[in-house]
Amino acid sequence: MAWLAVRTDKTTLASLLRVAWRSVGAILERVAKSMRATFDPFAEVTRIGIDEVSYRKGHRYLTVVVDHDSGRLLWASPGHDEATLRKFFDALGAERAARIKLVSADAAGWIPNVVRERCPNATQCMDPFHVVQWATRALDEVRRSVWNDLRRGGKKGDAKTLKGSRWALWKNPEDLTPDQKVSLANIEHGNKPLFRAYLLKEHLRDVFKHEGQQAINMLDYFVGWAARSRLKPFVKLARSIRDKRETIVAALTLRLSNARVEAANTKLRLLTRLAFGFHSHQPLIALALMKLGGLCPPLPGRN
Numbered sequence: 001m002a003w004l005a006v007r008t009d010k011t012t013l014a015s016l017l018r019v020a021w022r023s024v025g026a027i028l029e030r031v032a033k034s035m036r037a038t039f040d041p042f043a044e045v046t047r048i049g050i051d052e053v054s055y056r057k058g059h060r061y062l063t064v065v066v067d068h069d070s071g072r073l074l075w076a077s078p079g080h081d082e083a084t085l086r087k088f089f090d091a092l093g094a095e096r097a098a099r100i101k102l103v104s105a106d107a108a109g110w111i112p113n114v115v116r117e118r119c120p121n122a123t124q125c126m127d128p129f130h131v132v133q134w135a136t137r138a139l140d141e142v143r144r145s146v147w148n149d150l151r152r153g154g155k156k157g158d159a160k161t162l163k164g165s166r167w168a169l170w171k172n173p174e175d176l177t178p179d180q181k182v183s184l185a186n187i188e189h190g191n192k193p194l195f196r197a198y199l200l201k202e203h204l205r206d207v208f209k210h211e212g213q214q215a216i217n218m219l220d221y222f223v224g225w226a227a228r229s230r231l232k233p234f235v236k237l238a239r240s241i242r243d244k245r246e247t248i249v250a251a252l253t254l255r256l257s258n259a260r261v262e263a264a265n266t267k268l269r270l271l272t273r274l275a276f277g278f279h280s281h282q283p284l285i286a287l288a289l290m291k292l293g294g295l296c297p298p299l300p301g302r303n
Helices: 008-015 021-036 080-094 109-120 128-152 154-163 166-170 178-190 190-207 213-226 234-245 245-254 259-274 279-290
Strands: 047-056 060-067 071-080 102-105 123-126
Touching: 008 021, 008 071, 021 279, 047 259, 047 279, 060 080, 060 259, 060 279, 071 259, 071 279, 080 109, 102 109, 109 123, 123 128, 123 245, 128 154, 128 166, 128 234, 128 245, 154 178, 166 178, 166 190, 166 213, 166 234, 178 190, 190 213, 190 234, 213 234, 213 245, 245 279
Parallel strands: 047 102, 102 123
Antiparallel strands: 047 060, 060 071
16 A cells, blocks of 8 residues: 555545545555664765755645755654754764765755754755845846836836746746847846846856856855845845855855755655645655655565
């Protein structure tokens, strides 16, 4: 039943085995627990990624920890705060925590303090995707501000055109359609502040295509440019990057991101749909550990 649960939908499984889906959840918990007792999932782990993922409406979150080297889901628990993350390090133990060398995460404020407290030898790396996401949000704030100014100034036609240019500003230049290229060219010639915001976003995105000292120099150049840009969202972004510079530089130097964690989160979101109808979060976590954490048992009589 556990083997089928990670490979098929609940209707097929319940019909084939003639068992209620809630009963399947209880069985998954027992099987995951027994499989976890057969090996140490934390053995040889030295590089981890930490993130949070929504698993139910009403701001219900799971904190997840992934092994960067194997890609396995190591641990998950409801909540997304310091107390929740400390539960992981309690399970990990002080000796194994001391062996952790690299930790990647986003900008969540509840992660760094716990990592410093429990992983004395770890270097923290800020996830590049989230840094670029900051710039995209700052760009959108500038776009909305310009759009509102055009509306207030009675330029409704220009405002409507600008509203339709959102994807042209967001997309990577190499992915633009011909119409979007025209839209971007119109912004370049007709709205200098917004085009400057677009160039800032693209420069920051380009930073993470490089590595070592060149990438660090490009990052520092971006911070100075953004601080002098007279665009409030980017001035604020420059301050945020200064505050997180150490962890961003570590990511640029060590080439570590939260990509594996994000991939696991995507699969976990799919599992939340499969797990609909479970009585609590425990069966969902058991299912996730079997599918993403290597705890799925083999079929009887097979290796």
